[in-house]
Amino acid sequence: MGKGGNKFRQEAVAQRVKQRGSFTNAELKKNMQVYLETGKHPAVEEYSRKVQDDKYGVPALPLREPTRQHVYMDLAYNSKPLDRLVFELFDDYAPKAALYVRGRLGPGASRAIRDTDATKLLPGFAVYFGAPKTGVRNDVERCRQLRSTQEGLLLAQRTGDHLAISLTRSLPLDEEYQVAGRVHKGGNAIKLLQKLSSRPPDDRPEGSVRVVACGACDAEGVKEELGVGKGGVQAAGKALEAAAGRQRETVASAVAHGLAAAAKKGTGGGSVAGQKRAAEGGVGGAAAKKGRGMLDAVLGGDSGSGSESSSDDDS
Known part of the structure; x- marks a missing residue:
């Protein structure tokens, strides 16, 4: 090998190592598993997001992270149950917004939206839940990295009591609302909401869109409520009483x-x-x-x- 041959070989090895570092075998296996489960390849999704960012100058939403907090909403249209909506909360980007949403969806909250109807529907744009109050300043920070770039986003109103679910790319929502989460499961429910119409003059949905149940859950939509259900409080009280009795005897x-x-x-x-x-x-x-x-x-x-x-x- 002539002069400089070793240098060329080292540069070639370095180039190969750099490329292999971007996609290790574990990453390739993980990406393929995600593709088989969701039909979307993370590498392709990341490339599409970058193209979208370059075209519109709008930051794309973060990649999915299963370790984030999740909440669920069980909706019923005219008393007919819909698929459970499971939202992934961006608690690492907008922690105050995520905390606010968990509070509104949790049991016992003063402004809980459970057992309430949707108060407003803008077809092809968004559906709104909660009291239409204005002038209320919530402790929700503005994160410009989270924009309403797709359907199925859960948003919190910064100057009111509304929670909203986007039905399409709805960038104007970002003026008053902050994206707090993204739908993870329940796409069929979103598709049904997209087909609904509203009635004047208050833009309420033609039919009843009611929040039957909501609260914290895991990534699979399993409830994380403690002591909820028939006899839950009584059973917990009896267990505490029995434990106290055993302690007294000891x-x-x-x-x-x-x-x-x-x-x-x-x-x-x-x-x-x-x-x-x-x-x-x-x-x-x-x-x-x-x-x-x-x-x-x-x-x-x-x-x-x-x-x-x-x-x-x-x-």
């Missing part, structure tokens, strides 16, 4: 054994010292009896039963 047993051992040690033996301790046991015994009475009041039981039985056995 403490009472330990104290009773301690008192029994102390009484046996104080009255044992026929020596002069033992007789002296027995003679002095009148005052100490009264104090111990008083202490056991106070313990009974706290534990709700007879803490001296163990010591009395031990004394009876000794006699």
